[in-house]
Each structure stands twice: as C-alpha cells, then as structure tokens.
Amino acid sequence: MDAWVVARPGPVASRPLERTTLPDPEPGPGELRVRVEACAVCRTDLHLAEGDLPPRRPRTVPGHEVVGRVDALGPGAAGPAIGDRVGVAWLRSTCGACRYCLRGAENLCPSSAYTGWDADGGYAEFVTAPAAYVYPLPEDAPAETLAPLLCAGIIGYRALVRSNLPPGGRLGIYGFGASAHLTAQIAIAEGATVHVMTRSAAARELALELGAASAAGSADPPPEPLDAAILFAPAGELVPVALAALDRGGTLAVAGIHLTDIPVLDYRRHLFEERTLRSVTANTREDGREFLRLAAAHRPRVATTPYPFAAAGRALADLAADRVEGAAVLLMTCS
Structure with a gap:
C-alpha cells in the first residue's frame, strides 16, 4: 500500500515525512481493516513528526482521524461488517481491567494504545x-x-466537559483551529456565550461567522469575565492569560497533548478565588459516542482545507505555519 511514515523526526522544514510502499496490513484477532477514504491532519501528527511527541516505534504511519470502509475482518471481530463505513480515532485500545478502566476513565489506562x-x-x-x-x-x-470529527471534535468535546462550563455560561476559547471551531459551535448550540482569542485574523473572522460573541487577539482580555475557558493553542504563555480572564470559580482546561512551558503563576491573580487549571488527556469511547450524537443533532459547519494524499508534507507545513482554515484533510481519491 501507499503510505507516509515519520522517517526522521525534526522540524517540518526538514521534511520528516517520507512517502513509501508498505505491505497491506492484515487484521489480527478482534481487529478489522479499513480502506481509507480520508484522514484529517491533527496537530498531534505535527508534534510526532517534529519530535515534540517522542515516537514510540520507528517509521510510524501517522494519522488518527480516519474515515473509510471495512474491507476485511480478523478472527473474532464483532460489530461492523464488511462494507460498513466507520471512523478510526486516536484511542486504539485499553486493558479494560485496571482501576481507571473500571471507573470509566479508560483514557487514563496505563496500557492504552493510540492510532498513529x-x-x-x-x-x-x-x-x-x-x-x-x-x-x-x-x-x-x-x-x-x-474526518475532523474523529479527533478534533471528540477531544474538543472532552475539553468542553473538563472546563465545567455551566448551562448558559460564558466560555473563552484560546486558539481557533480544527478542534476549537467545532467545540465553539457545540457550545453555542447548547446555549453558551463564546468569546474567541486567537492570533489569526482569518480565524477571528471564522469565529464570528460561526456565532462567537466576540473575537480578539490571543492575549487580549475578553469583554466579560469567563465562567470557563479552553486553551487549544500549544502555547504555555497563554495559561496565565486565560486564568486571569476567569471569573471566580472558573476553570481552564488545556486541550493539547503538548504544551510549551508555562510561566510562573501569581497565586492571587491566577488561582485564588477557586479558579482551577485542568489538563485533558485523550478521551473515552463514551466521549466519542456522545460527541458524534451531538454533532448529528446540531450539524456543526466543518471548515476544511483539502489536500491530495501526495501533499501530506505540505499539509503539515501549512498547519505549522497557521495557513490552514479549520481542519486539513488528506483525501485518498486525490494522489
């Protein structure tokens, strides 16, 4: 099969991806094989390619927002049938037996494994x-x-849950890419007032088109105190900015798998009055099912920038340079 692998992790300008030919994979016990129609390009893929996220195996094929059709079943595979349209997401497997899995927190399973x-x-x-x-x-x-629903959407929903946004509350969103633009629409549809802070003028324009109450620069204060905030940009310097924008009792959820260093916090300004800082780690399958249910109900506009499969390296470079509106998506129908 035709595939891209992370050959030499490093800056995207060094072209860490390499196009190659690999044997067609065979599904193992309980597995299925999917013929890929599209795969969205996630910032996590960029972190893997550049080495911010240490590779766990050599020459890995990235990508975990996959849409396709089942074309083969391994021994004992139950559920989807050949020909069914399915999505393959970030969370690949968990042990199902540890204390985290048993309490419904399978995203924290020490034995969890991840697609791509x-x-x-x-x-x-x-x-x-x-x-x-x-x-x-x-x-x-x-x-x-x-395709973007399968990570950008799901992890954004997980971050929204972790932000403890009250019904009808005021939500601040820092960074406005693939995940943020979907999360904002779900929050607005559920009755929230959303304020967006991002450095991209095009992203600010998109935020307003999608119903945000305001859109400003990434370090600008929102027009009113926030009940909750989500940091999507992988920029640790925005953590104190977002915390300072919270009202009493507000929560900031950090959505990314990678974050640059957080500056020193001032306790009284950033955390006192029961402000909370929370991380977001992967997602559970229940998060995925609930988000896809909400997406089917509210039908958010999914902004995409399509790329032919042959342009995977360019898609990563554009993502790194903030040249992508919404989500970049690789299309297998275009070589």
Whole structure:
C-alpha cells in the first residue's frame, strides 16, 4: 500500500515525512481493516513528526482521524461488517481491567494504545483497528467533513466537559483551529456565550461567522469575565492569560497533548478565588459516542482545507505555519 511514515523526526522544514510502499496490513484477532477514504491532519501528527511527541516505534504511519470502509475482518471481530463505513480515532485500545478502566476513565489506562503513535495510522491506503474501538459513521456526509470529527471534535468535546462550563455560561476559547471551531459551535448550540482569542485574523473572522460573541487577539482580555475557558493553542504563555480572564470559580482546561512551558503563576491573580487549571488527556469511547450524537443533532459547519494524499508534507507545513482554515484533510481519491 501507499503510505507516509515519520522517517526522521525534526522540524517540518526538514521534511520528516517520507512517502513509501508498505505491505497491506492484515487484521489480527478482534481487529478489522479499513480502506481509507480520508484522514484529517491533527496537530498531534505535527508534534510526532517534529519530535515534540517522542515516537514510540520507528517509521510510524501517522494519522488518527480516519474515515473509510471495512474491507476485511480478523478472527473474532464483532460489530461492523464488511462494507460498513466507520471512523478510526486516536484511542486504539485499553486493558479494560485496571482501576481507571473500571471507573470509566479508560483514557487514563496505563496500557492504552493510540492510532498513529503505537500503531500505524491513516496516512495510508489501509489501516487496522480493534473493532470495539471504531465508530459507525453516516453514509450521507462527505468523508472530508467527517474526518475532523474523529479527533478534533471528540477531544474538543472532552475539553468542553473538563472546563465545567455551566448551562448558559460564558466560555473563552484560546486558539481557533480544527478542534476549537467545532467545540465553539457545540457550545453555542447548547446555549453558551463564546468569546474567541486567537492570533489569526482569518480565524477571528471564522469565529464570528460561526456565532462567537466576540473575537480578539490571543492575549487580549475578553469583554466579560469567563465562567470557563479552553486553551487549544500549544502555547504555555497563554495559561496565565486565560486564568486571569476567569471569573471566580472558573476553570481552564488545556486541550493539547503538548504544551510549551508555562510561566510562573501569581497565586492571587491566577488561582485564588477557586479558579482551577485542568489538563485533558485523550478521551473515552463514551466521549466519542456522545460527541458524534451531538454533532448529528446540531450539524456543526466543518471548515476544511483539502489536500491530495501526495501533499501530506505540505499539509503539515501549512498547519505549522497557521495557513490552514479549520481542519486539513488528506483525501485518498486525490494522489
């Protein structure tokens, strides 16, 4: 099969991705194989390619926002049938037996494994995945707009939950890329007032088009105190900025898997009056199911920038340079 691998982790300008030919993967016990239609490009892929996220195996195929059709079943695979349209997401497997899994926090499982990190992902013609960890997808939506839902959407929803936004509350969003633009629409549809802070003028314009009450620069104060905030930008210097914008009792959730160093915090200004700083670590399958239910109900506009499969390196470079509106998506129908 045709595939891209992370050959030499390093700055995106050094072209860490390499296009190659790999054997078609065979599904193992409980697994299925998916013929890929589209794979969205996540900032986590960029962190992996550049080495911010240490590779767990050599020459990994990245990509964990995969839309495709089941074309082979491994022994004992139950659920999806051949020909079904499914989504393959970041969380690949968990042990199911540890105290985290048993209490419903499988995202914290020490034995968890991830698509495009522990196992080859969707920058390829085929990908395998455990049948119990894929999501059924509708037939009536383009693969290009479904793909970003599988990580950008799901992890954004997880961050929204972690932010403890009260009903009808005021939510601040810092950074406005693939995940943020979906999260904002779900929050607005559920009754929140959303204020967006981002350095990109185009992203600010998009935020207002999607219903944000205001859009300003990344370090600018919102027009009113925030009940909750989510930091999507991987910029640690924005943590004190966002904390200072919170009202009493507010919560800041940091959505990324990688964050630059956080500056020294001032206790009284940033944390006193029961302000809370929380991380977000992966997601549970229940998060994925609930987000996809909300997406089907509210039908958020999914802003995408499509790329042919051959342009995976350019898609990562554009993402690194903030040249992507919404989500970058690799399309297998274009070589």
